[in-house]
Amino acid sequence: MMEKKRTECPALPPGWRKEEVIRKSGLSAGKSDVYYYRQCMAQRNRQNSDPSPSGKKFRSKPQLSRYLGNTVDLGCFDFRTGKMMPGKLQKNKQRLRNDPLSLAKGGKVDLNTALPIRQTAPIFKQPVTKVTSHPSNKVKTDLQRSSEQPRQLFWERRLKGLRSSDITEEVLQTLDLPKGLQSVGPDSSDDTLLSAIASALHMSSAPITGQMSVAAEKSPVVWLNTSQPLCRAFNVTDQHIREQELKVHQARRSLEEALMADGLARATENTRELLEGNKA
DNA sequence: AGATTCGGCGT
């Protein structure tokens, strides 16, 4: 019989179990695979010891993350151990600060980290109903959960006032949004508009168009497209693109200068230490 | 078909 170890997993919402299976043959004998699955009702009631058919096993962090969606922030969740590891916010191993190599590659955005707000207010009913015993009822599986969870209509407002800052808590200069971007909804500050757009870009790789329906202006509560930010539909002109290219060039320019300066400082530091080492 | 298991690619 296979070597299995089942444990509760306190880092995840109640009902989630972790299972570790040791490989017992082949080249990879001795290694193990980790799965997560949801304990099914039958098991909780001790009526049946079979794994629930709806209790699908999740084999990787991306897969689990896809399922849980914004419900849980798996940003620092370690799949293998099943524990939250505060130290590894990004999956980065420690790399030298400002090491050019760490900036050179990558280019992928982490869509797993949830925004710093609760996106499902407790006043909304959660789908508690579970259909257990009627064979004609198919237990709903996967997917719809994360996308169809109720969200507050104007949740972007809660991001109002958030500012990015560097490690010394000095507030970084805020972005200027192009003219022509206008917000929709109860709050028309640039502040919220920026949050709305940034959030939209952060949470999905789908195109951001803004609110296409003109009716959303008059009665947002009815017409708001909740998969788009609280921003009026806009178009992007060649002019905008050129301006943006210019900004990027300038940003790269100053990054390059900063890196050069840092490299120089580092080099002189090193030679100084070398010299002192020789004296001693 | 669904569950289990190991290989092997990509990083």
Place this chain on the structure above:
DNA sequence: ACGCCGAATCT
């Protein structure tokens, strides 16, 4: 060295 996932194998 390891995470992730395809696919062969098992039930």
